[in-house]
Amino acid sequence: MTNRVALVTGAMGGLGTAICRAFAKDGYKVVAAYHPELDKPEEWLAEMRADGFNDFITVAADVSDYESSRAMVAEAEAKAGPIDILVNNAGITRDRFFPKMGRDMWDAVMSTNLNSVFNVTQQVSSKMAARGWGRIINISSVNGVKGQAGQTNYSAAKAGILGFTKALAQELVTKGVTVNAIAPGYISTKMVMAIRDDVRQGIIDGIPMKRFGKPEEIGALCSYLSSDLAGYMTGATLNINGGLHMY
Amino acid sequence: MQKVALVTGGMGGLGEAICIKFAALGYKVVATYSPSNSKAQEWLRSMNSMGYGFKAYPCDVVSFDSCKACVEQIVKELGPIDVLVNNAGITRDMTFKKMTKDDWDAVIHTNLDSVFNMTKQVVDGMVERNWGRIINISSVNGQKGAFGQTNYAAAKAGMHGFTKSLALEVAKKGVTVNTISPGYIGTKMVRAIPQEVLDSKILPQIPMSRLGKPEEVAGLVAYLSSQEAAFVNGANISINGGQHMY
């Protein structure tokens, strides 16, 4: 089905870009949601065009803000039509050991990584249900599943996403709308590649597969989850972490 | 190069759908079947008359020697195995109170020991060639338990323990090992359940109120076998219509 519309938040980041490209290859109309201050849409679009991706539609929002998210989805629908696939991918880290973590760091991560999922999903889920088809994919993290020192905020928000995913999956389960979470391990985005060499090597040594994942590998999983054949999978957490955590 | 995919229990409901999917993706497809299956040649003829070009070999997955001989022959005739789907399985349902040692053994042998027997024949070659996919078909009942299935749930849960450990051992070698845990899938076996039992007992447990389709499980196997799924390792992937989320 090629007329489907996919909305990706945090679209101009490392994973978001790969997800947008995977969807474009699947023939979807792709709406890339970016943050008005954090991202550079003109540069990104130029980069995409250089690689032959000419059709991305862009919309801006601070997804930690409900009203901004609402307006963004309305704009996306006006530009592209009803949203069939939503990937909640926008996210940040504010790492610090708990005794030193400021309440502001907690709040920033909660509102960007977890409240955003409420803010954006609420704009599209009922309409997906009314049309009888939809895919909601929430990007969690291995650290939400297993916990990580220095990330009480991030682990809480990413684990919270899993609770949300399972509950909403049950609400929409007879409506043709699936809700699933992807829990990536370390993926070689700019953020991860910016880690100091020796520290980065230490991380790699801890991954049984001895490498980082590639953003395209997350894109391919989003692509699978969005397909019709994935219609019986809902409420699931898909781990893609090179063997870093198994349970 | 055309990859070789081997599916144990390849003539069953799920196995057949998996074979068909692999064929559509251009794999050389080998189905193994239980030597006691008298309809194997018939199945093969009917599939191949539809143009699939499957190969089929008898293999008693309970027997290490049978697996060894079977895989040796396959490798000789078709080349090394790139993708192994451990799909053969049986049920012997009854409450623990009534379950005999035979019922226990049959299920553990067929569903769990078989995974050792088959994987053992292929994994070294995969490691040497630096590429391989091992996909173990477990069950939602291995994750959550089920009344009357102490044997089946033990075997299926055991499978994932195997998956995780082997995944760790071969992670550096381009080989992934993963588990798929399907919920109720509308294979012949499940569709043979009387409609009123389906309606009153089974469908109410499934939030999606329907059985899964064999093709849906096959789609997941296809994804896991792909190049792009290379970073998925040691995972247990649920596909159950919302029946069990954890």
Ligand SMILES: NC(=O)c1ccc[n+]([C@@H]2O[C@H](COP(=O)([O-])OP(=O)(O)OC[C@H]3O[C@@H](n4cnc5c(N)ncnc54)[C@H](O)[C@@H]3O)[C@@H](O)[C@H]2O)c1
């Ligand atoms: N890279 C990894 O290894 C990894 C591993 C596990 C999970 N994740 C998760 O994957 C997602 C993407 O990560 P990434 O590595 O691509 O990071 P990234 O920093 O490259 O991309 C994140 C994007 O989110 C956007 N964003 C942040 N706050 C926003 C807000 N308030 N409103 C709108 N947009 C906002 C940013 O502008 C950026 O474009 C995140 O949720 C992250 O937690 C990443």
